[in-house]
Amino acid sequence: MADTSRRALGGPGVILVVVYGVLALAATGRSVLQISEYFERAPLAYLLSAFAAVVYILATWCLAKGGRWVRVGVVACTVELVGVLVVGLASYLDRAAFPDKTVWSHFGQGYGFVPLVLPVLGLLWFRKVERDAAPAGRPTHDDGAGPTAPEG
Numbered sequence: 001m002a003d004t005s006r007r008a009l010g011g012p013g014v015i016l017v018v019v020y021g022v023l024a025l026a027a028t029g030r031s032v033l034q035i036s037e038y039f040e041r042a043p044l045a046y047l048l049s050a051f052a053a054v055v056y057i058l059a060t061w062c063l064a065k066g067g068r069w070v071r072v073g074v075v076a077c078t079v080e081l082v083g084v085l086v087v088g089l090a091s092y093l094d095r096a097a098f099p100d101k102t103v104w105s106h107f108g109q110g111y112g113f114v115p116l117v118l119p120v121l122g123l124l125w126f127r128k129v130e131r132d133a134a135p136a137g138r139p140t141h142d143d144g145a146g147p148t149a150p151e152g
Contacts, residue, residue: 016063023114024053024060031052035047076122077123084115084116
């Protein structure tokens with residue numbers, strides 16, 4: 001599977017890795033600054049931002065490596081999607097807890113909503129990689145249809 005996922009990394013896969021990498025750096029930089037300079041202002045928001053940075057670093061690694069890291073990448077992108085949705089909603093419901101922009105606050109508005117779209121693209125990419133790596137005639141997951149009947 002590693003060989004297939006590495007070959008699949010061309011084109012859109014490389015762009016995804018680069019965008020994830022840039023977002024990982026941006027989220028890390030912002031969270032380090034906010035935690036070191038303004039922590040008392042919004043500790044939960046800044047710690048969530050640091051957590052998001054770690055998730056972006058992990059997702060970047062998984063996208064770049066492929067192979068056995070695909071499943072970990074799926075989990076990372078899922079956590080990322082849930083995080084941006086939950087924190088995005090919370091930042092509108094409790095504005096005092098999120099006085100400054102963070103990577104997931106307001107659904108990633110401070111980052112051009114890239115944090116909202118990126119996990120969906122990551123999940124789609126991992127799905128494509130898994131599908132391309134699966135042997136012909138074998139599903140990559142149990143779709144409830146039972147075993148595939150041999151042709152012929």
